[in-house]
Amino acid sequence: MKSLKSLMKRKTAALFYFCFLAGFAVVSVATSEAAAPKKAKTQIPQVAEIDRMIREVWQEYKLKPSPVATEGEWCRRVYLDLIGRIPTVQELDGYLSDRSPNKDEKLVEKLLYDDAYTEEYARNWTTIWSNILIGRTGGNENNSLINREGMLKYLRDAFARNMPYDKMVHELVGATGNTTPGTEDFNGATNFLIMKVNEEKGSLATAAISKIFLGLQVQCTQCHNHPFNDWKQQKYWEMNAFLRQTRALRKFAPGSRDVQSAELVDQDFAGESGNAKKADVFYELRNGVVSVAFPVFVDGRRTSSDSGFVSEVNRRAELAKFVVESEYLEKTAVNRMWGHFLGYGFTKPVDDMGPHNLPSHPALLDYLATEFRKTSFDNKQLIKWITLSEAYSLSSKAKNNATDDPLLGESPKFTHFYLRQMRAEELYESLVTATMAEKGRSYEEQEKVKNQWLQQFNTAFGTDEGDESTSFNGTIPQILMMFNGDLVKQAVSADKSGFVGLVFNNVKPAERVDYLFKAGLARDATKDEQTAYKILMAKRADEMGALQDLWWAVLNSNEFIFNH
Secondary structure: OHHHHHHHHHHHHHHHHHHHHHOOOOOOOOOOOOOOOOOOOOOOHHHHHHHHHHHHHHHHOOOOOOOEOOHHHHHHHHHHHHHOOOOOHHHHHHHHOOOOOOHHHHHHHHHHHOHHHHHHHHHHHHHHHHHHHHOOOOOOOOOOOOOHHHHHHHHHHHHHOOOOHHHHHHHHHHOOEEOOOOOOOEOHHHHHOOOOOOHHHHHHHHHHHHHHHHOOOHHHHOOOOOOOOOOOHHHHHHHHHHHOOEEEEEEEOOOOOOEEEEEEEEOOOOOOOOOHHHOOEEEEOOOOOEEEEOOEOOOOOEOOOOOOOOOOOOHHHHHHHHHHHOHHHHHHHHHHHHHHHHOOOOOOOOOOOOOOOOOOOHHHHHHHHHHHHHOOOOHHHHHHHHHOOHHHHEOOOOOOOOOOOHHHOOOOOOOOOOOEEOOHHHHHHHHHHHHOOOOOOOHHHHHHHHHHHHHHHHHHHOOOOOOOOOOOOOOHHHHHHHHHOHHHHHHOOOOOOOHHHHHHHHOOHHHHHHHHHHHHHOOOOOHHHHHHHHHHHHHHOOHHHHHHHHHHHHHOOHHHHEEO
16 A cells, blocks of 8 residues: 555656646647648548538638647547557658648548558447447346347458448348357347347337437337427337337256347237237327337338238338438438547437437538438448548637537537547557557457456446446546556556667657657657656656656646547
8 A cells, every 4th residue: 555655646746747847738638839731622522512511600600710730630530530549659650751632531541441450440440339239338247148249240340341331230120140159040230139129128129229320219208209399109119019029039058047148039929919910019198098009110101011920021120121211320320420520419419310409510411411321321431521521620729719619508510629538448449559568469368458458447437328438537446547557557667568668778869758749649749848858857867767757647648538
């Protein structure tokens, strides 16, 4: 206990001493003083149209956008959002040294299409979508029907092959088979619904499909009509009726009550009145009157029959077809993707796009949705348009547009890049990148160590719904993890295998400080930071120790843990 107090006292003193002198990001994110280059004009029509529509809103509200971000800021931003980590010094230098006018497009295409980044791209989007579909803890509970490995395998394969978004959605909604890899009828997509279809007569499945893929939070109408629009309770139960044939079957280990795997199947549904030829669903109105529902999609389309016999009509297969044909599909996908890259979608939350929640940029949302469908739901094309847009290229400084702050309840105008904390997974991958901690490890070893770290991290910072990854509010677990966790200890180690040791032994003395700043923050140290380091080194009379304190301070700064 005494040694821990001593360590925290020394490290805290080093951090605040250095940051007080240098003025870099403990409270607010610092940026390089280097002049930001002007954004090159694009030849991509969709990008040009995004820029035009965003500028129309600026003009309407008489807002002036922030200047373009520095090249280092933009590069770091793109790496974080596309592949879930910050760039290495070598990757950053490669981008900065490129003098071609279309260097931004080249970098985006490299991260999207170069085989060297396929695994990281797939891993990042697998993480994002597994959290959306089953949450951060899905499959980790005792006797859970979800096989997390099976869900991740399905998503990794889908993103590595750049499966069209509508095809992925169709497979997730309509999947049948076993949840566990290695079984004869394995289908990883079944893990999305396996824990939802048996709960409360399929209510969880009804809500999840509607919210995630259609942006319709129909759970509001399960027990009563919607308070803010004309959606009726009837709509909810008509959607629910599509899922009444679907069952999750448990497969037990021989001689045990432990669930070994699970199977998602479609079985005949006799209807709640017992007439399978007209398989009905009953629900109770607020006034106590019992009403009846049959499968009807939100836009009024019906199944070919009200029969509950799977041989006559597979209701869930029909639902999958209706979902991917719905205009809600592309709008919700675009809204979610825009929110991922810009910090806010066109609606808040991104999965609530009902008539009561009007989008901030309706024309742009409609345009991007139409173009997305025209590309046959190519996720990478949509990503390219957004990341090359002017709104995505802007600085996070809001000098001229402080009123554009969605935190104050205003709809976002995207006059600057909105600051946001890294997700837990992004923080881990960025710490690994910045410290070279996984050098020599296999993919399986990397994932095992990562999952162990994330379990501790999510225990400290997660929510029951799994919808928030981090909360940097100075709690004791967070302090201990970032002050003295294994990754950070390895990062500041003076040993030749530690990152500081590698820098000390392989980087010229005059370049070491800038190297550490580029490794963590994608920029050179400012003059004030260089001066502060010299003072720190003079007080310690030990360059290795000064470098350790500097690197530790960089990793514990707000500038490191923020996407800016």
